Amino acid sequence: MAEKSQRAGRLRPVDLARAHGLSTQAVRNYEEAGILPAADRTPHGYRVYTSRHADALKAFLALVPGHGHGTAASIMRAVNEGAAQEAFRLIDESHAQLLDDRQTLRAVESALRDLEPATTSGPVTASGHTERSRPGGVFIGPLAGKLGIRPATLRTWERAGLVHPSRDPLTGYRVYDEAGVRDARMTHQLRRGGYLLEQIAPLITQVRAAGGLEPLAGALADWRERLSARGRAMLSGAAELEAYLRGRGQDPLSAP
Template sequence: MVRNLRSGERLRPIDLARGHGLSTQAVRNYEEAGILPAAARTPHGYRAYTPLHAQALRAFLALVPAHGHRTATSIMRAVNEDATEEAFRLIDESHLQLLDDRRTLQAVESALRDLGPGATPEPRPGHPPAAGSGPGSTFIGPLAKKLGIRPATLRKWERAGLVRPRRDPQTGYRVYDEADVRDARLTHQLRRGGYLLEQIAPLIAQVRAAGGLEPLEAALDDWRGRLSARARAMLTGAAELETYLRERG
């Protein structure tokens, strides 16, 4: 529960704003969004914040790089509504997503090892395998299901040149061979890592051309660094939130 104001503890919106490089309107917006607890009012109707509000603001700003703006907002709103279990659930979900992203990164790194020397070469242009003849050949529906995406997403990737399925001469269906499945997996995993299609395209091209995996390795180093930064931000956010919870009492 929010503590009552005590003498000397009143803070103006400008006091909170200046301490964090924000505008006073941003502070008021945070209060209206439930990120900050409701402020008391002076006899003249002005907002009167307290050190508790300052800690709430510190907690929120620390949670944003850890969990994203939307989730951080939901966490603070839940705490201020005394729904701490909901706040903990949101934090747990965010930690699970980070763990899943780490596993995805490991899967990409594993795929890279498979793309090293001795990897299965792509069929030569003009000599496509017969539909379904290759051990890794598949169609759009099964591939989309395996990746957990929609067939429309695979078609979008095809338009962007990230996958190059061939057409069955009899049915006209798209046929994805082993190299296509590899490219689709890499695209999917890099998209999970936050990369745009235009950023992925040159990496896929490098892999296809067997010109070296350095560009993809650099992207993975960046991805790994961002995951580590997010993990550290979670520690900072947790510490600030714990302080806020203690001060709320």
Template sequence: MGRNLQSGKRLRPIDLARRHGLSTQAVRNYEEAGILPAADRTPHGYRAYTALHAGALRAFLALVPGHGHQVAASIMRAVNRGAVDEAFRLVDESHAQLLDDRRTLQAVEGALRELESTAAPEPGAVSGVVSGAAAVSGAGGTFIGPLAGRLGVRPATLRKWERAGLVRPRRDPRTGYRVYDEADVRDARLAHQLRRGGYPPAQIAPVIARVRSAGGLGPLEAALGDWRGRLSARGRAMLTGASELEAYLRERE
């Protein structure tokens, strides 16, 4: 829209604003932030924009959905000061982040499938009085040792995951020992699968938070579908942004 403007035609801030449902102040703010190139001034001091500014505004607004406001602004500032390679680097970083997010989603889906296929009662999980160190007397759950043995990790690893928020065992009021209930075991198994896939605790914590908020693995399917849809929307938005950015680069040339 608006690409048939002659390069020499003068535009007012309101002309740019109306095309995109913005306020004139927003247009002026974008110029001051370096998102738009600096405008010439009329003899009376008013800003005089051109088709180049219209192209810059189109490019920026197209970049925002795929890259976010901050990165889109940085891309436009780099282009406007002639640092095109810097702008391309920022674009590449966004694409790399999207790819990383896709891989995380695939890892989560794979981990969930494996958990569902291997679901079985955990040794030491009880709902009554069971003798031995594997059980908690009078409350359902399992202690740290049996759970660590089940996962093939050290108890210290489970304590580390607890500090990172990946598991949230309660404490037995009589002994002070950690007690892992069914949801804790689920979270520990999911954390274990993702750690085996090379994901750090900082990336795993939001995934487990999704599982908790969804109420388990089953309801998480809808959340995963939404996550997948948002990643696809970001990818498509990046294509649109790239097209408008290329058009703006041609206009600058």
């Protein structure tokens, strides 16, 4: 029965669903959301789909891995409404986000490469009692001097949540342990790269969650692979969307 229906160019919801491992309700939901064109109805009210709907579903499912469900749905709605240029704008935004993510990854990798192994228990040159080191930590003055910044800058980073120094119980001065020195040095590198404090904060959080720089290397490799996968998925999605546009007779080159 299904084969006879398909040979006649008519597809039931179950035909589309089975082809992609979906439920028939999902297919109906996609139509109601505008992801698929509106289906014709039989005299008894049953939906009738065609190869055009099959192509729309194929394009949507190909777009999801690269753009996400929400953006992919918006792209398909725009196409089905005849607004191809809006669909292209949404695609451009996704590519811009991917580029921004790649630049962020490169900035983090560059910052990590520039971080020399640092210890906090050795001697630190001091110019006064507020710039001394202590076992297991470094006072704010020596750390600021080593980074070539003012102590006030470190205090600004602290208010932004980028560094979390403790306090020396005798003097009350800020003390940075090994993790604190690492966070300060990474913040310094990213600031030199032009990143804003609010952009740096989630990166520092990721370093802390990974338990340091060495465990983060695996996370960065996974991040890189996921970005590459998104890029390839965008290519696949673009090919399916182009096929769907051509099938609808929407030539993007002739669109206003």
